Amino acid sequence: xxxxxxxxxxxxxxxxxxxxxxxxxxxxxxxxxxxxxxxxxxxxxxxxxxxxxxxxxxxxxxxxxxxxxxxxxxxxxxxxxxxxxxxxxxxxxxxxxxxxxxxxxxxxxxxxxxxxxxxxxxxxxxxxxxxxxxxxxxxxxxxxxxxxxxxxxxxxxxxxxxxxxxxxxxxxxxxxxxxxxxxxxxxxxxxxxxxxxxxxxxxxxxxxxxxxxxxxxxxxxxxxxxxxxxxxxxxxxxxxxxxxxxxxxxxxxxxxxxxxxxxxxxxxxxxxxxxxxxxxxxxxxxxxxxxxxxxxxxxxxxxxxxxxxxxxxxxxxxxxxxxxxxxxxxxxxxxxxxxxxxxxxxxxxxxxxxxxxx
Amino acid sequence: xxxxxxxxxxxxxxxxxxxxxxxxxxxxxxxxxxxxxxxxxxxxxxxxxxxxxxxxxxxxxxxxxxxxxxxxxxxxxxxxxxxxxxxxxxxxxxxxxxxxxxxxxxxxxxxxxxxxxxxxxxxxxxxxxxxxxxxxxxxxxxxxxxxxxxxxxxxxxxxxxxxxxxxxxxxxxxxxxxxxxxxxxxxxx
Numbered sequence: 001x002x003x004x005x006x007x008x009x010x011x012x013x014x015x016x017x018x019x020x021x022x023x024x025x026x027x028x029x030x031x032x033x034x035x036x037x038x039x040x041x042x043x044x045x046x047x048x049x050x051x052x053x054x055x056x057x058x059x060x061x062x063x064x065x066x067x068x069x070x071x072x073x074x075x076x077x078x079x080x081x082x083x084x085x086x087x088x089x090x091x092x093x094x095x096x097x098x099x100x101x102x103x104x105x106x107x108x109x110x111x112x113x114x115x116x117x118x119x120x121x122x123x124x125x126x127x128x129x130x131x132x133x134x135x136x137x138x139x140x141x142x143x144x145x146x147x148x149x150x151x152x153x154x155x156x157x158x159x160x161x162x163x164x165x166x167x168x169x170x171x172x173x174x175x176x177x178x179x180x181x182x183x184x185x186x187x188x189x190x191x192x193x194x195x196x197x198x199x200x201x202x203x204x205x206x207x208x209x210x211x212x213x214x215x216x217x218x219x220x221x222x223x224x225x226x227x228x229x230x231x232x233x234x235x236x237x238x239x240x241x242x243x244x245x246x247x248x249x250x251x252x253x254x255x256x257x258x259x260x261x262x263x264x265x266x267x268x269x270x271x272x273x274x275x276x277x278x279x280x281x282x283x284x285x286x287x288x289x290x291x292x293x294x295x296x297x298x299x300x301x302x303x304x305x306x307x308x309x310x311x312x313x314x315x316x317x318x319x320x321x322x323x324x325x326x327x328x329x330x331x332x333x334x335x336x337x338x339x340x341x342x343x344x345x346x347x348x349x350x351x352x353x354x355x356x357x358x
Numbered sequence: 359x360x361x362x363x364x365x366x367x368x369x370x371x372x373x374x375x376x377x378x379x380x381x382x383x384x385x386x387x388x389x390x391x392x393x394x395x396x397x398x399x400x401x402x403x404x405x406x407x408x409x410x411x412x413x414x415x416x417x418x419x420x421x422x423x424x425x426x427x428x429x430x431x432x433x434x435x436x437x438x439x440x441x442x443x444x445x446x447x448x449x450x451x452x453x454x455x456x457x458x459x460x461x462x463x464x465x466x467x468x469x470x471x472x473x474x475x476x477x478x479x480x481x482x483x484x485x486x487x488x489x490x491x492x493x494x495x496x497x498x499x500x501x502x503x504x505x506x507x508x509x510x511x512x513x514x515x516x517x518x519x520x521x522x523x524x525x526x527x528x529x530x531x532x533x534x535x536x537x538x539x540x541x542x543x544x545x546x547x
Contacts, residue, residue, distance in 0.1 A: 034391065037390070037391055037394045037395055037411075038387045038388075038390050038391045038394075039390070040390060040394060040411050040412075041411065041413060042411055042413045042415070318384060318387055318388055318391070319384070321387060322380075322383045322384050322386075322387045323380065323383065
């Protein structure tokens with residue numbers, strides 16, 4: 001009992017530490033540096049500690065210090081309670097989704113079965129989407145409580161965009177569910193041990209539509225109409241400063257990690273290496289004993305999983321710094337007229353193929 | 359012939375899907391990303407002198423400025439450790455902003471003394487417009503526009519440079535001297 005509790009606590013600390021304490025600050029640096037390098041610039045390189053700049057990595061610390069020390073401003077006529085509540089409502093679901101995301105398989109360590117997921121829910125995938133769509137409330141409340149026209153416009157756009165793309169997203173994953181026959185994220189991951197069984201090969205159209213819809217859900221360029229800085233100042237977080245503003249940013253970056261993780265699990269073989277089944281990997285480390293081999297394989301799998309996540313974060317960043325922003329009507333047209341019929345057709349074709357195969 | 363842009367371009371189905379342009383754009387940006395990312399390695403290993411990204415790291419590095427650049431005007435000090443200036447006042451007269459102020463000193467009757475020299479020579483950089491007229495007017499190759507552009511000060515008084523602050527050895531101005539000779543053709547006749 002105590003051991004189980006300890007294992008769960010370690011897993012929680014690991015996943016929260018990786019996402020909130022590692023990815024969220026690092027991604028602020030990555031975004032600046034990658035955009036700079038893509039555009040033949042130098043990027044952040046001035047913040048230093050005792051003369052060491054470390055390629056500008058200390059800018060993350062400088063940002064955090066700046067956010068902590070800034071004035072926490074609430075505009076006149078704003079609803080104080082909702083204004084304070086909305087960043088929390090935005091950031092908590094983003095962190096909460098990691099409760100069901102598996103970052104490794106199941107391992108036998110010294111008689112103890114370790115499942116590398118905090119909570120192995122039967123409806124894991126549904127839980128992710130249920131929680132992630134709760135974040136919409138945070139953005140809508142933020143615009144409503146700010147007593148600012150830009151904010152309200154931004155939050156209205158957020159609401160319409162997120163509702164439109166949630167439909168596509170939900171219909172896209174139905175294809176994946178039909179193929180793997182389960183909603184458990186751990187089982188979907190485990191089913192992709194064979195390279196040709198990866199979701200990308202079984203659901204290629206689904207992958208692209210899911211990626212587009214999830215980037216739209218995250219409200220990043222090219223779908224950043226809700227916070228379009230050239231039209232709406234900063235959209236729904238115009239009136240936010242200090243750590244509340246930082247929480248909105250953090251929610252965005254954590255959602256990027258979530259998208260990377262979900263795409264990896266659903267479409268890119270989760271923690272598996274192509275053409276290298278876990279049994280082969282285990283046999284390489286047989287000389288360490290069963291538990292030792294399991295431990296080594298566990299570390300390899302976690303590393304592979306996060307390498308894939310990092311790749312998809314890089315991919316999202318590349319998209320973000322390549323494409324211009326869509327007009328609002330183009331976003332709606334893409335969502336309702338193109339992606340929605342395509343996802344329905346995808347379900348139909350998937351069903352027919354499954355019927356034909358069986 | 360009038361130039362016009364045909365906005366009613368007939369696009370194929372594949373082009374209208376917007377996908378080929380996305381793929382092209384992604385190729386271009388990721389090509390730049392990887393070229394720049396791995397292009398830095400030979401520089402840090404010391405195999406190459408230049409970085410692939412040509413941004414100048416300003417306080418540590420300076421831009422190489424072409425000789426035609428007009429920085430702050432300075433007084434040339436010749437090999438006898440005296441300014442070339444004879445305090446004729448032509449630059450003072452040519453200056454459109456009235457930023458030059460000269461107090462001439464004359465020969466006192468001693469032997470081997472120069473005829474005339476500036477006792478005081480003040481240029482107010484807060485007023486100077488860096489036009490280069492003083493350089494063009496000077497008959498003695500005494501005043502030159504240098505390549506120095508870093509003259510910010512905290513108050514207006516310290517923007518006034520006196521003779522000592524203005525003096526620069528003529529060896530440092532060789533390129534500019536050549537350039538002015540070519541440009542204004544003073545010694546070509």
